[in-house]
Amino acid sequence: MTDDSALFSLPQQQQLCPLCQQPLVMKSGKNGPFLGCSAYPACHYIKALHQHETAIVKVLETEPCPECGAALAVKNGRYGMFIGCTNYPDCHFVVHEQDEQPEAERLLCPKCSNGHMTERVNKFGKHFWGCDNYPKCKFLLNDQPVSGQCADCDFGLLIYKKGQLFCADKRCGVKQPVPD
Structure with missing residues (x-):
């Protein structure tokens, strides 16, 4: 029989808060789990566990960005599909929905x-x-x-x-x- 307690006694790599050098601890919020400073409320540092990344679905080669001239792309982001500049983060151009009402x-x-x-x-x-x-x-x-x-x-x-x-x-x- 193996001793499982040896597995749990191994030290985990502890991440430190970049603001106050205290250990970060796992916390839970309305948007899911995140890392927060153990010195809270004295230190308010938090770090998301899951980044909300934007994925390019299709590049629209024939459609130039009106702000920088780079190609526009259909992207899938946190709130769904949208059209934005491929030169992000240098260019923040996004096509907004047009009002359907006259x-x-x-x-x-x-x-x-x-x-x-x-x-x-x-x-x-x-x-x-x-x-x-x-x-x-x-x-x-x-x-x-x-x-x-x-x-x-x-x-x-x-x-x-x-x-x-x-x-x-x-x-x-x-x-x-x-x-x-």
Whole structure:
């Protein structure tokens, strides 16, 4: 019979915090495991165990980057597929989604009155609507915005939820009459 305790007594190579030279320890967070400084909260150093790498799916040789002239590529990243420059990290050009709504149908943000409400998708695939003037304006809605005004508080936007209209102001939220 072999002595298994000898296997566990071997010293592991301990990584040290580059900021304070204390040992790093395995911790768990909402995005999974990571290495953190054992001197926390005095030292806030963390190191991801899994890097979120971007993989090039296909290089678009005929499409030059408008910023640096290098070829563009279809890439697969942390939040899905996108088109970006092959000269990254020297060039940070990324093609953003074009708004599918015509300019006439875009709804003005009721909070800042400068931005427009745009549909977005979070990292879990859930759709939400937010002001395109973010981060200056942080107005968000979980339900689809509809043009209109609240009959109760005069808020300048309604939301469509479960086949009915409601005031988009979270403090009001009154059910609105559906137009004929």
